[in-house]
Amino acid sequence: GVQRKYTNLVVCVTLVWAGLLDFERYVRFGLLDIPGTPAYEDRQTICDKPPCSSIGASFFLQTFVLLVDFSFTKTFADGLMAEKRTVEASIATANSIATSLAAFDLDKVEVQLSSAIIPSELYE
16 A cells, blocks of 8 residues: 555655666766765766766666565565464464363364364364
8 A cells, every 4th residue: 555655656766866867977967066966076987078878778787676676575575474464363363262272162162273274284
């Protein structure tokens, strides 16, 4: 929902900024000559006379690295969240079964075990 929207916004803003910096390095329209920007001190070392370098190479490399890293991180985070939900459900099931066992309510335990999603290895 909202987190996904903000994530997409951050990725898009990062890509636009990387593209803008690469375009600046190619045509030198003055973005990096603004005092206070991080590249202001290094402006003479980038390129003195435009055009300086091919406009797409560094941008596409940065975009590729960003999107691949984002994809790996997102896949890991999604898997971690799914694992967290599974563990929380297992803990809730174990808690309700333990509560029923403590009350010696074996019929309720049997119903809870039959309705719970428990791996078959745990039955043996």
